[in-house]
Structures are given as structure tokens and as C-alpha cells.
Amino acid sequence: MFKGRIEKLREAMNQKGLDGVLLLGDPNRNYLSGFTGNESYSLITKNQAFFITDSRFTQQAKQQVEDYEVLEYSKSGSFVDFLSDLVQETSIKRLGFEENIITYSIYKLYKSKVNCDFIPMHGIVEKIRIIKDDEELKLIKSAAEIADKAFAHMIDYIKPGMTEIQIGLELEFYMKKLGASDLSFPSIVASGVRSSLPHGEATNKVVNRGEFLTLDFGCIYREYCSDMTRTLVIGKPSDKMVEMYSIVLEAQKLALKEYKPGVPAMEVDAVARNYISNRGYGEYFGHSLGHGVGREIHESPVIGYRNKSKLVENMVVTDEPGIYIPDFGGLRIEDLLVVTKDGGKVLSKSPKEMICIG
Numbered sequence: 001m002f003k004g005r006i007e008k009l010r011e012a013m014n015q016k017g018l019d020g021v022l023l024l025g026d027p028n029r030n031y032l033s034g035f036t037g038n039e040s041y042s043l044i045t046k047n048q049a050f051f052i053t054d055s056r057f058t059q060q061a062k063q064q065v066e067d068y069e070v071l072e073y074s075k076s077g078s079f080v081d082f083l084s085d086l087v088q089e090t091s092i093k094r095l096g097f098e099e100n101i102i103t104y105s106i107y108k109l110y111k112s113k114v115n116c117d118f119i120p121m122h123g124i125v126e127k128i129r130i131i132k133d134d135e136e137l138k139l140i141k142s143a144a145e146i147a148d149k150a151f152a153h154m155i156d157y158i159k160p161g162m163t164e165i166q167i168g169l170e171l172e173f174y175m176k177k178l179g180a181s182d183l184s185f186p187s188i189v190a191s192g193v194r195s196s197l198p199h200g201e202a203t204n205k206v207v208n209r210g211e212f213l214t215l216d217f218g219c220i221y222r223e224y225c226s227d228m229t230r231t232l233v234i235g236k237p238s239d240k241m242v243e244m245y246s247i248v249l250e251a252q253k254l255a256l257k258e259y260k261p262g263v264p265a266m267e268v269d270a271v272a273r274n275y276i277s278n279r280g281y282g283e284y285f286g287h288s289l290g291h292g293v294g295r296e297i298h299e300s301p302v303i304g305y306r307n308k309s310k311l312v313e314n315m316v317v318t319d320e321p322g323i324y325i326p327d328f329g330g331l332r333i334e335d336l337l338v339v340t341k342d343g344g345k346v347l348s349k350s351p352k353e354m355i356c357i358g
């Protein structure tokens with residue numbers, strides 16, 4: 001599996017005229033090696049692959065990383081000196097680096113000590129990661145199943161009078177009990193007027209009857225993220241809340257039908273956006289319809305009105321329209337799905353119809 005991924009990288013390196021690639025960021029380095037730790041490096045050349053770490057991770061790397069020569073730099077001094085020697089030994093002239101990961105100060109340090117050209121990679125590994133293989137799809141599906149089970153538990157657990165933090169903690173605890181290693185991002189638990197904040201993290205606010213309660217959450221299962229949003233009603237909804245909910249739900253379902261290979265991302269976004277606009281709420285839906293999900297919670301592609309690129313089979317993306325009215329409240333409904341030949345295959349199985357609690 002990792003050999004195949006490395007071969008794809010080498011093809012891309014060839015096209016960009018790179019004779020080496022240095023990877024520091026956890027998602028890219030681990031995607032290409034099977035390592036699950038952090039603070040390590042990999043250097044991939046046209047015909048060799050080195051995994052470079054320090055004594056904290058050497059054993060783990062030797063167990064997890066196949067197809068690489070595992071090296072420990074800390075014995076001989078600093079990483080940059082080690083890199084300098086290795087670049088010389090392997091005759092690398094044009095070394096690709098992750099320009100969105102390496103800071104300016106590290107860039108200056110490398111430039112001053114390592115004798116080669118540093119070439120920004122412009123997301124070549126991310127472009128490979130955009131299409132998920134069977135193993136990745138399995139892991140993302142497992143992460144989504146944990147989120148679904150947690151949501152079912154939360155429907156029973158949540159009562160009026162609880163705080164958002166209390167609800168967020170239970171959600172986290174429950175997903176970790178089910179095997180999640182972490183949250184894919186700090187859970188959004190936003191109730192009442194706070195539900196108009198698309199990314200409102202949990203606070204001490206008490207959840208009251210007559211309010212929306214938006215839960216946007218996901219977990220990491222063996223390095224892969226899930227993501228879903230459901231909005232509950234605490235007590236009874238007002239007519240306005242019922243109207244808003246039904247518009248978002250319909251927009252979400254209509255867009256879901258468009259997630260097919262060959263359809264430009266912007267056209268999928270437009271289906272939900274136009275529906276919401278035509279019902280008079282366009283100004284209250286500010287964010288993109290969705291995004292890619294994988295090792296990172298936000299990956300390519302953006303499902304947004306500016307993205308002309310077309311969907312491809314085995315992309316994993318979200319469908320998450322919302323309406324947010326300042327000083328009133330808002331809601332979002334989000335599914336995680338795989339683009340397949342037959343359209344979007346939804347991984348989030350939790351019910352989407354309005355659920356009223358208490």
C-alpha cells in the first residue's frame with residue numbers, strides 16, 4: 001500500500017523536476033509511511049526512502065514503517081546538519097518541501113545549511129490524498145459509525161438545563177469509549193442565539209426549551225476523521241424555526257443528489273445555495289457547502305461556489321448547508337459521503353428529520 005503511494009509521489013516528482021521530497025507534516029508523512037507518531041521527517045528520492053526521527057520514536061518507526069530506511073538523527077546532532085549530509089550523499093539538487101508547513105525561520109535555516117534548491121511542492125501529496133483507497137474508506141466509515149452511535153446516545157442524554165460544555169464532554173467521552181483516539185476538531189455545541197455562530201464551540205451556556213442546539217462533531221479513528229452535524233430542537237420549535245429547518249433539510253437533500261463523478265464542485269454548491277436563496281435566506285448561508293475529509297478534517301476539494309474542479313470517484317466530502325440569523329439562532333445539517341459511480345454514498349446514518357427533546 002505505501003509502496004503504491006510512494007510511486008504516485010515519484011510520478012508527481014518527475015513531472016515537477018524534483019529529485020527529492022522532504023516531508024514534515026504529520027498527514028503527508030504518515031500517509032506515505034504508515035507511521036502514527038509525530039515530529040519526524042521523511043526524505044524520498046527517486047529510488048530511496050528515508051524515515052528520520054529521534055530516540056523517542058525510533059522503535060515505533062522500526063515497527064510501523066516498511067519500505068523506508070529508518071535513521072536516527074539525534075545521535076549525530078541537529079536535524080538540519082543530518083539533512084545536509086543526506087542531501088549531499090543522495091545528490092539531491094531540487095528538494096520539494098511543504099510550503100504550508102515549514103515556517104519562514106526554518107526555511108531560512110535550511111537554506112543556509114543545506115546545499116540544494118528548495119522548491120515549494122504546491123500540495124502534490126495532498127492531491128494524491130484527495131482520492132481515497134479501500135483501506136482509507138473503511139477507516140473513515142468506522143469513524144462515521146462511532147459518530148452515529150454517539151449521536152444516538154446524545155439524543156437520550158441531552159436534557160434542557162444542561163450546559164453546552166456538559167453535552168460536549170459527554171460526546172467526547174462516548175466517542176473515545178467507542179474507540180476514537182481523539183476528536184477530529186473541538187466539537188461545536190451551540191444553542192439558542194449561539195446557534196447563529198456556525199463554529200460556536202461549547203460554552204457554559206445552559207440549553208433551554210425553545211432553542212436550536214447544533215452539534216457539529218466527529219472523531220479520529222486510526223488517523224482518519226469523521227464529520228457530521230445535526231441540529232436538535234429543545235422543547236417546541238417556533239414556526240420560524242420549523243421553516244428554517246425544513247429549508248436547510250431540503251437544500252441538504254437536493255444537493256446530496258448532485259455528488260456524482262464529473263460534476264463541478266461549484267454546481268453542487270449552487271443547488272443548495274439557490275434553494276436557500278429562493279426561499280429568502282440566501283444572506284444567512286455564508287460558508288461553502290462542503291469540504292473534503294480524510295487524515296485532516298478539512299482537505300481538498302472545497303465544495304464551494306468558486307471551485308470549478310469536478311468531483312471524482314472515491315473523494316470523501318461533506319454536504320452541510322445552514323442558515324444562521326444573528327441574534328436569533330441557526331442550524332446546519334451535515335452528512336459525510338463518498339462520491340461513487342452511482343452518486344453520493346452517505347456515511348452518516350443518523351436521522352435528519354427534526355428531533356425535539358424535552
Ligand SMILES: [Mn+2]
Binds near residue numbers: 318
Ligand atoms: Mn464539516
